[in-house]
Amino acid sequence: xxxxxxxxxxxxxxxxxxxxxxxxxxxxxxxxxxxxxxxxxxxxxxxxxxxxxxxxxxxxxxxxxxxxxxxxxxxxxxxxxxxxxxxxxxxxxxxxxxxxxxxxxxxxxxxxxxxxxxxxxxxxxxxxxxxxxxxxxxxxxxxxxxxxxxxxxxxxxxxxxxxxxxxxxxxxxxxxxxxxxxxxxxxxxxxxxxxxxxxxxxxxxxxxxxxxxxxxxxxxxxxxxxxxxxxxxxxxxxxxxxxxxxxxxxxxxxxxxxxxxxxxxxxxxxxxxxxxxxxxxxxxxxxxxxxxxxxx
Amino acid sequence: xxxxxxxxxxxxxxxxxxxxxxxxxxxxxxxxxxxxxxxxxxxxxxxxxxxxxxxxxxxxxxxxxxxxxxxxxxxxxxxxxxxxxxxxxxxxxxxxxxxxxxxxxxxxxxxxxxxxxxxxxxxxxxxxxxxxxxxxxxxxxxxxxx
Numbered sequence: 001x002x003x004x005x006x007x008x009x010x011x012x013x014x015x016x017x018x019x020x021x022x023x024x025x026x027x028x029x030x031x032x033x034x035x036x037x038x039x040x041x042x043x044x045x046x047x048x049x050x051x052x053x054x055x056x057x058x059x060x061x062x063x064x065x066x067x068x069x070x071x072x073x074x075x076x077x078x079x080x081x082x083x084x085x086x087x088x089x090x091x092x093x094x095x096x097x098x099x100x101x102x103x104x105x106x107x108x109x110x111x112x113x114x115x116x117x118x119x120x121x122x123x124x125x126x127x128x129x130x131x132x133x134x135x136x137x138x139x140x141x142x143x144x145x146x147x148x149x150x151x152x153x154x155x156x157x158x159x160x161x162x163x164x165x166x167x168x169x170x171x172x173x174x175x176x177x178x179x180x181x182x183x184x185x186x187x188x189x190x191x192x193x194x195x196x197x198x199x200x201x202x203x204x205x206x207x208x209x210x211x212x213x214x215x216x217x218x219x220x221x222x223x224x225x226x227x228x229x230x231x232x233x234x235x236x237x238x239x240x241x242x243x244x245x246x247x248x249x250x251x252x253x254x255x256x257x258x259x260x261x262x263x264x265x266x267x268x269x270x271x272x273x274x275x276x277x278x279x280x281x282x283x284x285x286x287x288x289x290x291x292x293x294x295x296x
Numbered sequence: 297x298x299x300x301x302x303x304x305x306x307x308x309x310x311x312x313x314x315x316x317x318x319x320x321x322x323x324x325x326x327x328x329x330x331x332x333x334x335x336x337x338x339x340x341x342x343x344x345x346x347x348x349x350x351x352x353x354x355x356x357x358x359x360x361x362x363x364x365x366x367x368x369x370x371x372x373x374x375x376x377x378x379x380x381x382x383x384x385x386x387x388x389x390x391x392x393x394x395x396x397x398x399x400x401x402x403x404x405x406x407x408x409x410x411x412x413x414x415x416x417x418x419x420x421x422x423x424x425x426x427x428x429x430x431x432x433x434x435x436x437x438x439x440x441x442x
Binding site for chain 1: 307311325326330337338340341342368370377379381
């Protein structure tokens, strides 16, 4: 039977674990706030760029650019944004399942992957995928230079016609409790997306819709050629920021429930321990009483 | 009626640097500097590497320069939007780092390596120079003084 000492040890160990999970929760919460701020700060550029690009695309009669060229999809590149670490609830398994589902649907086509994040890298490597590149330890603090590297790599592969389409799989941060799993087509560029569906630019919409007859300092095609790669960069950056925020949110929620569970376990153990102690005391009293009776 | 002011917005991929109402802007266009006054004809241009200055008040002094490293600008009669790859206020520039970058670029040019990527070195050189220039102007040190 478990002795009092055993219980005390168990409780102490659970308490230590609880302290760790609580600390992790606070760290995740602080990082989540930072990630959200970064995502917010990146939004104006993406919005203005999308607007400028749309305006130029509508002006050029038949926009021609290697990044707009559509080909039969034979070779597909998939960028998978996963987490860097575990202990984030179902975050990693969800995104990897989504990526797996998507890849399975592309049967008969050649798949090349670019994992971003350690967890995805390990899992995809185990599954035997061919990597065009891998990026690890870049999502804890998202740097624009990394997004630029990734964008430059995929645009180069696409322009060289080594790949016919680029998809990006990531978790879109909706709220602390929910994240959308998104598969987005990055290349060829089919439509210029709004920077963010959550953007509240209702006041500006009227101004944005009016077609303006611009003077172009450089030929439209040349501007288009320079704007499109930037657009890919902002899309990659945005998905990295979203994924990073979603990871921290998932970790925060997971660690919050772990802390609560530890509290429940401590409570149950304490109750049990008290019962055992009570039983021991009762036993001793019975022994003394019956011993006294015997002696009398 | 012509607007009497311009809203100047400078954004980079990672942040919004500036949002201010001004009366005049000088932009480092890829094909040369452009001055913009309220009521300018709509225009889209590529930006080069250079410094952006603006005047907050008519006849007032020019602002401290902002280092702009490539990007695009959209000019509307009452608004100028600058999408810069990098934009830095003079006070934010790390001069020591820029000078180290300048030296690196110069060394690379001096090395005469056959595989030298001239475009990249040229950009690195220009980038370092403009940062140093902007930072010096801000600190009141004349350009060219070592």
